[in-house]
Amino acid sequence: MKPTRLVALGSTCMVAAGALGSGAAIAELTTLTLNPKATYFRTNSDNGALQAVPIELGPLGIAPGDILRLTRLGDYRPRPGVADASRTQVGVFSSSTTLLAANVEHRVPGAIAAGEPFVTANTFFGGLSTDIPEDFLIGSGTQDSVMLIVPNGAAYLFVSPNDSLFFDNDDPDGDWGVGLAVHPLGDMNGDCSLDAFDVAPFELALADKAAYLAAFPGLNPDILGDIDHSGQLDAFDVADFERALAGGSAVAVPEPGGLVLLILAASAAFHRPRRHRT
Numbered sequence: 001m002k003p004t005r006l007v008a009l010g011s012t013c014m015v016a017a018g019a020l021g022s023g024a025a026i027a028e029l030t031t032l033t034l035n036p037k038a039t040y041f042r043t044n045s046d047n048g049a050l051q052a053v054p055i056e057l058g059p060l061g062i063a064p065g066d067i068l069r070l071t072r073l074g075d076y077r078p079r080p081g082v083a084d085a086s087r088t089q090v091g092v093f094s095s096s097t098t099l100l101a102a103n104v105e106h107r108v109p110g111a112i113a114a115g116e117p118f119v120t121a122n123t124f125f126g127g128l129s130t131d132i133p134e135d136f137l138i139g140s141g142t143q144d145s146v147m148l149i150v151p152n153g154a155a156y157l158f159v160s161p162n163d164s165l166f167f168d169n170d171d172p173d174g175d176w177g178v179g180l181a182v183h184p185l186g187d188m189n190g191d192c193s194l195d196a197f198d199v200a201p202f203e204l205a206l207a208d209k210a211a212y213l214a215a216f217p218g219l220n221p222d223i224l225g226d227i228d229h230s231g232q233l234d235a236f237d238v239a240d241f242e243r244a245l246a247g248g249s250a251v252a253v254p255e256p257g258g259l260v261l262l263i264l265a266a267s268a269a270f271h272r273p274r275r276h277r278t
Contacts, residue, residue, distance in 0.1 A: 030060055033177040036076035036169035039160040040092065041130040043102045044123040048167025054097040054156040060180060064154055067183045067223055069147045069190075072139025074175025076161060079168045088162040089178065090118055092135035093154035106132050108158055115148040124165035137162075138178065147183075147220040185227060186244050190219045194244060202241055205233055 038050040062068060072089040095110035105128070115136030122129055138146050138159065159178050163169065186194040188201035205212035205221035212221050225233035227240035 030181075031073060031177055031179045033174065034159060036086075036161050036163075036171050036176050037166050039163070039166050040099055040108050040158040041120060041160055041163075041166075042105045042107060042123065042128060043130075043166060044128050045125040046102070046123070046165055046167050049102065050166070051099050051102075052158045052160050054094065054099070054158055055178075055180075056097075056156055057150070058155065062150060062180065062182055064150050064152045066150045067147065067185065067187075068150050069145055069179075069181045069183060069218065070138045070157075071145035071179035071181070071218070072143075073177040073179055074171070074173070076169055076171045076176045078161075078163060078165075080170075084172050086161065086163070088140040089138040089159060090120060090135050090162050091138050091157055091159045091178070092132065093151055094156045094158060095153045097156055099158070105129055108132065108134070110156075111135070112151045112154050114151045114154070115146060118162075120162055121164040130164075145179075145218040147218065147223055149223060183224060186224065186241055188216075188219070188221070188224055190216055190224075196245065199245070206235065206238070209233075 040052040077084040093112045100107040111134035113134040118137040188198040222232045227237040
């Protein structure tokens with residue numbers, strides 16, 4: 001499908017905008033438009049609500065184990081007469097396209113947990129629970145995106161507004177959607193590539209994680225910088241980061257003197273055995 005526009009999501013990753021189910025990727029990042037009436041939540045007396053369309057990950061080049069950044073795009077209007085300004089968006093990975101009847105609380109039988117669990121809104125009519133333990137927050141008024149590792153078995157993604165009533169939602173300017181970007185391990189500046197420009201952000205994250213998060217909002221240093229798969233970024237990732245740069249970058253790698261000093265200082269502080277995820 002021919003893209004309708006190009007936008008950047010806080011990095012040099014470029015985005016192709018298209019309709020859900022027919023998005024075309026440019027570089028490593030894709031956007032899909034969404035209907036704010038569509039949900040995977042349980043609904044009650046909400047006859048105009050639509051079923052969320054599952055996003056198939058494989059054709060977008062997304063596979064289990066990938067580092068995925070999901071970005072909430074735009075906003076929607078939750079009912080006539082109010083501002084087009086609601087932004088909270090949630091998602092859940094699934095092993096299948098199956099979405100059960102609207103009156104079932106756990107409508108996604110193939111749901112696979114990822115990220116931090118998020119408690120969704122009860123139904124407007126009846127106050128019925130819609131919450132499932134596997135879904136997570138993508139974006140809100142204070143958070144634009146989430147970065148996570150695609151879980152084993154995940155082949156699809158369902159996305160929904162976090163709302164209690166869906167039939168009266170609309171999107172006057174057509175900007176409600178989701179962006180999907182795969183980042184390589186070590187992509188510390190978030191430009192969807194691993195190269196010499198990631199060295200300074202890596203050093204910053206290792207020395208001052210708070211400063212890194214302020215400089216690179218939406219990126220997770222404990223995912224991107226966890227080269228040795230220990231579960232966090234620390235001094236034990238430095239040697240593996242240098243090897244990854246040397247083996248996979250077309251850009252000349254700067255002298256790693258700063259990295260060496262950081263690993264020596266951090267190693268003195270940590271004094272713990274090297275560990276790996278099982």
